[in-house]
Amino acid sequence: MGFLPVSKKDMEDRGWQQVDFVIVTGDAYVDHPSFGTAIISRVLERFGYKVAILAQPDWKSTEDFKRFGRPRLGFLINSGNVDSMVNHYSVFKRRRKQDAYSPGGKAGYRPDRAVIVYGNRVREAYKDVPVIIGGIEASLRRLGHYDYWSDKVRRSILLDSGADILIYGMGERAVIQIAEALEAGIDASLIGWIPGTCVKAHEVDDDTVLLPSFEEIAEDKAAYCKSFMTQYKNNDHISGHKIAERYSEGLYVVQNPPQPPLERDELDDIYDLPYERTYHPMYEKDGGIPGIKEVKFSIVSSRGCFGGCAFCAITYHQGRQVRSRSVESIVKEAEQITQLDDFHGYIHDVGGPTANFRHPACEKQLKHGVCKNKDCLYPSPCENMLIDHSDYIKVLRAVRGVSGVKKVFIRSGIRYDYLMADKDKSFMKELCEHHVSGTLKVAPEHISDRVLGYMRKPNRRVFDEFTDLYTKTNKKLGKKQYLIPYLISSHPGSELSDAIDLALYLKKSGFIPDQVQDFYPTPGTLATTMYYTEMDPFTMKKVYVAKNMEEKKMQRALMHFHKRENMQTVKKALVKAGRKDLIDVFYPPKKSRGAKR
Incomplete structure (x- = not known):
């Protein structure tokens, strides 16, 4: 299939007069399923949409944003795999000198607050084109939020970016639903019903849960806590409600309930798309993209996490309901990895946000959603939790059995309290015997x-x-x-x-x-x-x-x-x-x- 177009010439070589979507990203273009841009672009391609990639555009003017001409349906914007402010600054607010997702690992290829900057540049270039933002930077800033770098509470990024729609969480299903609505001729400002999105509105339904207003959370820390707790309790596709945050100009940012997590067959389909599994060759002259090294020989086996660590945003982004790929799908990807020229027999990781989570925490979640007032593992494992490592062991053994694989490591992190709560300790033996590289x-x-x-x-x-x-x-x-x-x-x-x-x-x-x-x-x-x-x-x-x-x-x-x-x-x-x-x-x-x- 080849890489998607990155230039006007690439479009013409495909015989395209116009693309349906331009994806603007703060990362270099890497066509690997560990990169959100790659997944979204390949999903859209599968559904018949023409997609071009505008990777790390020159944001100092609008010219680069006109590279492909006006897209037929809209622009999709993300900051890349990492939040642009985290990417640029250490915790001590010192400017970083390196960027693993840029050519040669050099910093400076993307702006601070990339989604906002890109969104406004697109608006300058094409005033009425639909703009949809997503990815980690947009997802975590979907409502009013404390911003460490400016030390103040900032507005929803939906407002500051000038976008029409914000996709939060894992966006494969939502982006196709938006594309279909745009294809049907519905104005982007009227697409307000899709799960997993935030939109702007001048009024809200009676069944919408109102958060404290933005002005309240900016002035009152108790109100900020109340807003957080309401969001925390409404972050599940079954138990969550539509919530809204009011702004002084009479505008609401409305968060629809989350999308249901992709089921096993859907995840298998996502990871079976025709990725090139590396960075675009245009970066060779600069030394490539360092960020591919850690993931090139790794396999994502699951999504979601019911661990609930206070410092982690995964539950806010991917949700607490875990879903995993089939053994067959994972083995197929392992076989593809063994065919890469620079593969030397070592699979670096088979995991997800938490490697040894392979299924929902309990049966109740599937019917009623996650508990609003109770964690799965804190302060101790819930008595209703399904604790079972057998499926993960099956996956690891299957990958070890792939011809050409010498060793399979686990680097994405073991939740040790979940392991210790399992009465059957055979996973510990499996782990130590086959999946540790000394440490x-x-x-x-x-x-x-x-x-x-x-x-x-x-x-x-x-x-x-x-x-x-x-x-x-x-x-x-x-x-x-x-x-x-x-x-x-x-x-x-x-x-x-x-x-x-x-x-x-x-x-x-x-x-x-x-x-x-x-x-x-x-x-x-x-x-x-x-x-x-x-x-x-x-x-x-x-x-x-x-x-x-x-x-x-x-x-x-x-x-x-x-x-x-x-x-x-x-x-x-x-x-x-x-x-x-x-x-x-x-x-x-x-x-x-x-x-x-």
């Missing part, structure tokens, strides 16, 4: 039970039990394999004393964390709501938040106390916390040469 990365995130509570993660005891079982399993197998914990510093609720307790735990256990992420407040998460309001929206009680940059650096340095460059910061933290007694624990004084042994 397994897991995400306890912290060890303070108080902080873990704010994270909505299991308590420390569960991680300790997992660690013990992992160690014993490897010993029985005669393998020397280790754990590398992922940790978050300065999460809402974490005080300096909690960071010190974590540092002591790391010293005693011998864990050296590979990756420490200072908490990054991104739109759409429970933790960001706590960061901004300094309240827990579930209880409305006050939450301690480390917002001072000096303390944030202290909490982070404590996790890497062994690094020489962190020594002075750690000592300063210990003094500040009144724990000078621990300085010698972390940094034992060196014995003098004349000292007796």
Whole structure:
């Protein structure tokens, strides 16, 4: 099939006089199913629509947005696989020098707040063309939201981008429904009924749940918490209602209930589309696109997550109802991967948001939707949860059996509390025996039970039990394999004393964390709501938040106390916390040469 058109000449070579849709994206053009642009473009192509790709256009004028001429049905805009502000700035708001989704890994190919900038440029180029925005940046900013980079509450991105419709969540079904409505001649401003979309309206139905107005959430943090909780409870296609946020100009942003998740046969179809599975050859001269490296030999096996971590936006974007692909579909993709010229026998990952989730959390979800006032795994696994790793084991064994595959790794993350809740521990043996490359990365995130509570993660005891079982399993197998914990510093609720307790735990256990992420407040998460309001929206009680940059650096340095460059910061933290007694624990004084042994 080849890549989709990226130039006027590509259009002409296909004999096209006009395209139906132009997809504008902040990423370079990579035709791989780990990239949203690739999936949406191939789905539209399958339904007979002519699609062109405008990747990383010059946003300083309208000229590049006219490259293909006026599209027949509209523009589809996304920022890329990553939010443009997260892509550009570290948690300390320093400009990043690299961009894995751009040619040669160089930064600067997309603007800040890419969806807003692109949307307004399209509006300048073609005043009345339909504009639909989507992807992670639009999805997480679909309603009024706290913006960490400007430190204020911003309006819905639907308003600031000038778009007609916003698609939130996974957009395959919604984009086809919108395309069909546009094809039928319906004005974009009148397409207000499609699930999984947000639209503008001057009035709302009686059955619409009203959120606090934008002006209220911008001025009152309690109102912001109330708005978050209403959104949190209406993010399921069965149990969720239509909700709306009012703006002072007499306008509403209306969020329709989510789309139902794609079922197994639909997911299989999505991943069976004719992807080129690499970046467009026009990037070869620049050194290619680094972002393809981690996913090129990986397989997405599921979507959705019922883990409910406070700091994660996946539930807000993909939903809590898990759906997975069939074994046959996954094996077929593995066979395709083995045919790639640079494949050397190693499948890097078979997973999803959480690798060992392969089915909905319980039967009730399928009939009544997810619980509005109860989590599946927090504070402990629900008694109604279906805990079963047998299907995932079947998938892994099938992929291992594909000719040309030497090893299959799991890198997308194991939910260890779900594993420990399974009475049948055979998955742990399977994991250690076949799917670990010397070290397994897991995400306890912290060890303070108080902080873990704010994270909505299991308590420390569960991680300790997992660690013990992992160690014993490897010993029985005669393998020397280790754990590398992922940790978050300065999460809402974490005080300096909690960071010190974590540092002591790391010293005693011998864990050296590979990756420490200072908490990054991104739109759409429970933790960001706590960061901004300094309240827990579930209880409305006050939450301690480390917002001072000096303390944030202290909490982070404590996790890497062994690094020489962190020594002075750690000592300063210990003094500040009144724990000078621990300085010698972390940094034992060196014995003098004349000292007796």
